[in-house]
Amino acid sequence: MTILELDRVTRRYRRTEALNQVSLRIDQPQVVGLLGRNGAGKSTLLRLIPPLIGADSGTVRVFGNDPWSHQEANKLRLGYLADTDIHPPGLRAQDLFDLCASVYPTWDPALVDRFADRFEVQRRKPLGQLSKGQQRQVGLLCAVGHRPELLVLDEPAGGLDPVARRDFLSVVIEVLADSGGTVLFASHLFADIERLAERIVILDRGRVILDDPLDAVRSQSCRVEVSGDDALLARLRAWTPCVHAASASGRITASLRLAPDDARTRLASELGATVDEAQAVGLEDFFIALTEAP
Amino acid sequence: MLWRLSPESPEPLYQQLVRQLRAAVVSGRLKPGERIPSHRELAAKLVINHLTIKRAFDLLEAEGLLVTRRGLGTFVSDPLPKGHAAPGWQEVESDLARGAETARRLGADRSAWSGMVDRAWKISRTEEST
Numbered sequence: 001m002t003i004l005e006l007d008r009v010t011r012r013y014r015r016t017e018a019l020n021q022v023s024l025r026i027d028q029p030q031v032v033g034l035l036g037r038n039g040a041g042k043s044t045l046l047r048l049i050p051p052l053i054g055a056d057s058g059t060v061r062v063f064g065n066d067p068w069s070h071q072e073a074n075k076l077r078l079g080y081l082a083d084t085d086i087h088p089p090g091l092r093a094q095d096l097f098d099l100c101a102s103v104y105p106t107w108d109p110a111l112v113d114r115f116a117d118r119f120e121v122q123r124r125k126p127l128g129q130l131s132k133g134q135q136r137q138v139g140l141l142c143a144v145g146h147r148p149e150l151l152v153l154d155e156p157a158g159g160l161d162p163v164a165r166r167d168f169l170s171v172v173i174e175v176l177a178d179s180g181g182t183v184l185f186a187s188h189l190f191a192d193i194e195r196l197a198e199r200i201v202i203l204d205r206g207r208v209i210l211d212d213p214l215d216a217v218r219s220q221s222c223r224v225e226v227s228g229d230d231a232l233l234a235r236l237r238a239w240t241p242c243v244h245a246a247s248a249s250g251r252i253t254a255s256l257r258l259a260p261d262d263a264r265t266r267l268a269s270e271l272g273a274t275v276d277e278a279q280a281v282g283l284e285d286f287f288i289a290l291t292e293a294p
Numbered sequence: 295m296l297w298r299l300s301p302e303s304p305e306p307l308y309q310q311l312v313r314q315l316r317a318a319v320v321s322g323r324l325k326p327g328e329r330i331p332s333h334r335e336l337a338a339k340l341v342i343n344h345l346t347i348k349r350a351f352d353l354l355e356a357e358g359l360l361v362t363r364r365g366l367g368t369f370v371s372d373p374l375p376k377g378h379a380a381p382g383w384q385e386v387e388s389d390l391a392r393g394a395e396t397a398r399r400l401g402a403d404r405s406a407w408s409g410m411v412d413r414a415w416k417i418s419r420t421e422e423s424t
Contacts, residue, residue, distance in 0.1 A: 031343060166341055169341050170338060170341050173337050173338065173341055173342065173343060173344070174334075174337070174338050176343065176344065177333075177334045177337045177338070177344035178334075190301070190302065191301040191302055192301075194301035194302070194307060195301050195307070195341060195342045195343065196342070196343050197343075198343065198345065214306075215306055218304065218306055219306075260398075277401045279398070279399055279400075279401055280304040280398075280399060281304060282302055282303065282304050284302065
């Protein structure tokens with residue numbers, strides 16, 4: 001069964017194309033990390049799912065259904081945490097939990113109590129009086145308390161201190177280890193992506209520019225330094241595995257979608273270039289190379 | 295045991311886990327027959343996806359260092375398979391592998407690395423004689 005399917009989805013805000021022919025399929029339970037710079041279209045993509053917005057063209061399917069006509073049925077299988085808190089600040093955490101319990105037949109009060117106690121969430125105080133970390137934690141518990149098949153988190157740990165962030169992550173990880181399911185989350189925090197994600201999707205200016213298992217992204221990326229002139233630089237930039245290349249004082253630095261050893265042999269055989277240095281790079285460096293201007 | 299996981303490193307998390315678990319077993323910090331936490335427990339403790347931990351465990355089971363007994367948990371093999379019998383050597387190997395990785399990351403080539411190993415050997419002899 002398909003959990004989520006976007007097929008050539010385009011969505012505009014006035015003249016800006018927030019999403020441009022985006023296709024994405026999640027066919028089996030997994031954790032997908034959605035990366036992209038500010039304004040790349042991450043939140044727009046996630047808002048199509050509950051749905052909070054619609055597509056201008058293309059199709060969206062959630063659990064194989066149209067998200068608008070099956071909104072009520074899908075809601076019971078879905079957890080969504082927006083990038084900004086949407087709960088009324090006058091409400092108390094306990095009121096929210098009670099409300100969720102009345103809405104979701106699968107609501108698990110023991111799970112919610114366990115985490116609320118562990119993180120010392122003050123349930124009797126209005127949400128507006130809780131720390132930002134606690135407010136996020138309450139929002140998350142509302143999104144996971146019914147053990148959804150698909151959990152959608154938009155920049156879940158943005159603005160949280162390291163302890164609150166770790167607490168937040170541990171809820172997701174423990175629920176996942178318990179009941180499986182799919183998580184689709186947008187984040188700028190590479191360490192969190194590394195801890196959680198099995199698959200990486202990178203959005204850039206409304207387009208999917210990379211969609212691969214995390215391990216493949218890691219093992220198939222490197223940075224090289226080669227000596228060469230502008231002609232080599234131009235050929236490098238036109239070369240399929242090349243993500244980014246720039247030159248400074250006769251030396252060219254390039255980020256490639258290749259393992260370091262493959263980069264040496266293929267640069268030599270296909271471009272006749274000699275590699276001075278090749279090294280593996282972390283996800284964050286690779287992301288920067290991929291999304292910065294050429 | 296204490297873990298040192300760095301999500302930012304180019305080395306995948308499951309490989310970091312495999313390396314550290316293997317080093318703990320071969321150095322004797324984890325004893326043959328000792329029970330180790332389940333991948334769920336470790337996921338909660340280390341705050342990483344349990345599938346990553348399961349993957350590391352599966353690799354070490356295939357190597358024969360760990361065994362899972364249904365309903366009881368995962369244990370360090372007792373006795374350890376042949377080839378893991380000389381614990382000291384294995385630890386040296388895994389230390390070297392880690393050093394080689396760092397050197398490679400810092401841009402060293404093979405001859406620079408051999409040079410480093412030779413120098414370290416000489417230094418250890420000097421220290422021994424003083």
